[in-house]
Amino acid sequence: MKNLIQLQQKNCLECALKGHSVFSVLSDEQIEKINHHKSCAIYKKGQYLFTQFSRPVGLFCIYTGKIKLSTIGTDGKEQIIRLAKDGDIIGYRALMTEEHHRLSAIALEDSSVCLIEKDFFVKLAFQEPQLSKRVFKLISEDLRKAEEQIVSLSQKNVRERIAEALLFLKATYGLEADGKTLSVRLSREDFADYIGTSTESVIRLLSELNSSGIIELVGKKILINDIERLVRTANIIV
Amino acid sequence: MKNLIQLQQKNCLECALKGHSVFSVLSDEQIEKINHHKSCAIYKKGQYLFTQFSRPVGLFCIYTGKIKLSTIGTDGKEQIIRLAKDGDIIGYRALMTEEHHRLSAIALEDSSVCLIEKDFFVKLAFQEPQLSKRVFKLISEDLRKAEEQIVSLSQKNVRERIAEALLFLKATYGLEADGKTLSVRLSREDFADYIGTSTESVIRLLSELNSSGIIELVGKKILINDIERLVRTANIIV
DNA sequence: TTTAAGATATGATATTTGTCATATATTGAC
DNA sequence: GTCAATATATGACAAATATCATATCTTAAA
Known part of the structure; x- marks a missing residue:
């Protein structure tokens, strides 16, 4: 299907600890487990990680790269809603609420991205209170930025x-x-x-x-x- | 302090079941417990339920009434971000993330509102997976509306x-x-x-x-x- | 009731921003 | 490297919107 370049598997343990990833609240053993439920790929500039209205297949973790999250307005004009970077996870909202994606995710430059299996992540997120809290903080931050964007656009x-x-x-x-x-x-x-x-x-x-x-x-x-x-x-x- | 009219206590069980409240996922016994951790009051038109930057004291449940949630932009101009109505809960984000309020809540008309104790709600929300999910769905909806507002303002x-x-x-x-x-x-x-x-x-x-x-x-x-x-x-x- | 303060209404005008046209520069495909 | 496609740049103009002024209406307070 997609012309994705499969990547040498990243090590989640290294990745989670190097930064501010949501997974840094988990134990090393738990992080280790993620390794067995993920795959990594390179998305070339302009490629879609997922598209608006599609059903989520998993959680995207950006290892390196820059991603735009956007939607299409009534007249067909694109609206960029968020920008994501190394260490960010995207597509988590649709996973948590069991809905379709509301935004498309498109690589702004060649990006190395891992995909964690849907069921594995959702189970983990609801089982681990620490992770739940982190994910809730994430969406709360997304909301904060959206609200700031509203004020900015209005005023x-x-x-x-x-x-x-x-x-x-x-x-x-x-x-x-x-x-x-x-x-x-x-x-x-x-x-x-x-x-x-x-x-x-x-x-x-x-x-x-x-x-x-x-x-x-x-x-x-x-x-x-x-x-x-x-x-x-x-x-x-x- | 505030010139609030204390109200005859509402019955949470009736309230939760009459509508689409997040608490409708709880058992009757659990809902019954909320009764002992809340107080009810009437906010007159124009009164604040809480203000931007303040620390949350609890969860507000709107029994009847209409509330605007707004912030003040750089030049002192008000920006209305959300509107809430009967059955809605407000102020939950700050509770869940242990942050201050980012918006002020102001009654658009005389409103009858209950306040659930902070610690009681937070504990319940993190203990009950069903309630966690409902609260996550709530913030996800708030985010969706904010994103739609962004597209609208932009385009x-x-x-x-x-x-x-x-x-x-x-x-x-x-x-x-x-x-x-x-x-x-x-x-x-x-x-x-x-x-x-x-x-x-x-x-x-x-x-x-x-x-x-x-x-x-x-x-x-x-x-x-x-x-x-x-x-x-x-x-x-x- | 009277009066003052605030809200709504409307016109005139200035400013901001979008649209269209066109030119130049850059990039990617061959 | 060449050429076509795309991106960037700039001017001219039109349209949308804000601002200011002023009038009228409504509401709340004395």
């Missing part, structure tokens, strides 16, 4: 939202070794689909931020030159 | 969002006995704070929908005259 203009998005991308995906370049590269269209505006407006306002020296556009890269002014542009109280 | 114009909001209010709070009048009365300002626009735009567009015969404005009441055209105005695929 901020496009310039403020762009600045905010740049700061968010920095906070989420970090910077390259130079300490200035955003690690993630979104197309102008993805940018627009994230902050709720037109591609042209994104291009125009990024170019304006570039002219004013707050950011620098070098090819596809975006460098953040003046964080303070970017924060002020985003109209964020610190 | 629809104010006219479409107003029409959508009217349909949402009808779906949530229903109609009066005449089968036409919305049961809830939002001020134009609350309306604006909900759909993310200015009060004047709400007034203008409601008045336009009135002129075109889709709705009818009678004093403070809003009558829905032509649902089909309202759905078309909202640009919803059915």
